[in-house]
Amino acid sequence: MKVAVIGGGAIGLLMASMLTEMGSNVTLYTRTEEQANAIMKRGVKCHYFGKNERYYPLHARKFPDLKEEADLVVICVKQHQLSSVLAFLKQSAMVRHAIPLFLQNGMGHLSSIEQLPQSVVMAGVVEHGALRISETDVQQTGKGALRLFFVKGNNQDVQRYLQHPILDAVFSENARHTMEEKLLANAVINPLTALFEVENGALLHNESLRTLALMLFEEARSVLNRSDREKDLAYLWNICEGTKRNRSSMLKDIENGTPTEIEAISGYLIKQAEAQNLPVPYTSFVYHAIKAKELVIP
Amino acid sequence: MKVAVIGGGAIGLLMASMLTEMGSNVTLYTRTEEQANAIMKRGVKCHYFGKNERYYPLHARKFPDLKEEADLVVICVKQHQLSSVLAFLKQSAMVRHAIPLFLQNGMGHLSSIEQLPQSVVMAGVVEHGALRISETDVQQTGKGALRLFFVKGNNQDVQRYLQHPILDAVFSENARHTMEEKLLANAVINPLTALFEVENGALLHNESLRTLALMLFEEARSVLNRSDREKDLAYLWNICEGTKRNRSSMLKDIENGTPTEIEAISGYLIKQAEAQNLPVPYTSFVYHAIKAKELVIP
Incomplete structure (x- = not known):
């Protein structure tokens, strides 16, 4: 081929x-x-x-x-x-x-x-x-x-x-479901690891980062209208565990001064939330936070 | 004396x-x-x-x-x-x-x-x-x-x-008013400068940090039941301008690995908001974010 x-x-x-x-x-x-x-x-x-x-x-x-x-x-x-x-x-x-x-x-x-x-x-x-x-x-x-x-x-x-x-x-x-599952994990892991400049595993081990992760997770779930909360949550923590020593792509982008995928991830969720009239304050916060980091000269 | x-x-x-x-x-x-x-x-x-x-x-x-x-x-x-x-x-x-x-x-x-x-x-x-x-x-x-x-x-x-x-x-x-004015400015400047590790002036010059500052400002104003929005806002931007090259006390605490005053500032606002049944998601986010930073080993 x-x-x-x-x-x-x-x-x-x-x-x-x-x-x-x-x-x-x-x-x-x-x-x-x-x-x-x-x-x-x-x-x-x-x-x-x-x-x-x-x-x-x-x-x-x-x-x-x-x-x-x-x-x-x-x-x-x-x-x-x-x-x-x-x-x-x-x-x-x-x-x-x-x-x-x-x-x-x-x-x-x-x-x-x-x-x-x-x-x-x-x-x-x-x-x-x-x-x-x-x-x-x-x-x-x-x-x-x-x-x-x-x-x-x-x-x-x-x-x-x-x-x-x-x-x-x-x-x-179940195509959309597959992408949504990944989007959900990305909407949590990428902005938090980039904002706090930590490896993915930190979301498991730092109690307050875990709280923030759950806040973002619940918002993304409600926007994407997901049904099986426990399965989604297990998928999220599994990725964090499986890639615990990794620096996420968004963190690498911030470190390299290249544009991040925040529009495609949190920006997409915010647009979907607006269409459904759902408030997503935590997702909005990290959206602007990553845009702020993109502008902070390292 | x-x-x-x-x-x-x-x-x-x-x-x-x-x-x-x-x-x-x-x-x-x-x-x-x-x-x-x-x-x-x-x-x-x-x-x-x-x-x-x-x-x-x-x-x-x-x-x-x-x-x-x-x-x-x-x-x-x-x-x-x-x-x-x-x-x-x-x-x-x-x-x-x-x-x-x-x-x-x-x-x-x-x-x-x-x-x-x-x-x-x-x-x-x-x-x-x-x-x-x-x-x-x-x-x-x-x-x-x-x-x-x-x-x-x-x-x-x-x-x-x-x-x-x-x-x-x-x-x-007007004692309470004076402290509230300072608390309001602290609730915006301290967590954001500590979170993004920037000098106070960055809140004026980075468009997205300014957006985040306004999000926190509006929440704090509504919790404290402040009336003169323009005066409070002018006070906030004046402090940012007057101390633009300063690193806030909260940022210094994070850098030195000492406990921050997040409980006395954002924590106080969250308690006041709960008593009034007001949602303060942005203030909650930075509250947990600063607690997360306190736990991230530098």
Whole structure:
């Protein structure tokens, strides 16, 4: 299968590595010429969680410089960088018959990707921990799953292809539920770890952070109209436990001075709450708090 | 006038310096033997805002080791350290006829100090900026006023004595209003600057911090049942502007790993709000957030 991976961040590098390990013909599309050149020269090095590192000579190009047709396009850019990728998927003949797979946090993009001209569109959430070490080096910091679903259409070949032990892909009919579960966890873990500059495990061990986590959790649950509170809560604490030594992506963004995904996570919940006339003061507080941190010069 | 200043923190050292400068006979009572010895040996050095530093040879003792009667007892310990001072004022014959002057943030102590056996009791808020450099060195980081009032009784001599240009003391009939105004500003500035680890001026210049400040301001106003919104708001922004390069006492406490005054400030507001059945989610959030920061090992 010819695979195009778009995005040279932690998730893009990890997906490109895993798909190559599975024997696919992968090209990685990056935002900068520099990163594409570095990958063409040195390849990509992936340090798998609990295993040795592996090295992959890989094709790389600056997005959107696609030179040949792709069967599968794995989109690993952040939510706020999606617009140029969506425009590309609508216009380019090279990906007219491809299956796009979107791997973003948040749910803001679900309504727009349904409108794409491609007959099959997939989305999913990545539960693997990933840390970008350099333009060409990535580390899998935790072993999770890849929760996937068909946003529209269906394709058994690609489903069978992705159900590979390396990816640990789980297909779920209950798509929205899967994303909501992740969004719920993200709406708690990301802003708190970024605000307090702590590893994910701190939410379990610091009593007051746990109180704040529960305050955010209850708000997000009520907005998303979730039924099984205990299951959602167990999922949240499990992620905190499983990734306790990790620094969340939002914390890393704050530390690196790059924009966070606060709009796609808490911002999305606030919009949904407004539509339902639900007050979400704690979510609003962390929304503005992260925006404040983005502006505080480190 | 024989003055006992209790508390060797920034405000205690500043008050002891200013009162000595005014020609009073001051003894400073400290929590530790070490600080008392250091002051007996080296005196106290105060760097007045915009002026040269001055050096005062000063008597110092470990509290509550009072050796002679005092006319005025200036209590500069923090709200959560008040209980031993209150017990002392109730029991010691040395201060039976003294006038206690309480200079704490927050308003939690007002009801208990009214019960003291002394016939005249004063309280006030310090708007001078102060930074403790060492056990014996203090810096006045901003020139403010000392807003004072009689909690019970009245004494013209002490009022005349304190109305000295060095202290910049202002007596106000409207006592509760004065403390509320300060509490309101503290409830906004202290938790936000401590949470985001910024100087006070950041609340003016960072758009999102300003939004958070207004969220906390409106809650505190409604709990305290304040009428003149524009005046309170002007007071808040004036403090932020006048102390823009200062790190708030709460931020310093977090940085030093000492307990903050969050109970006396946001905790007091939350209790008052509960009694009135008013929701104060933003104040609750920062209350738990500061408690979380107190637990995060630096």
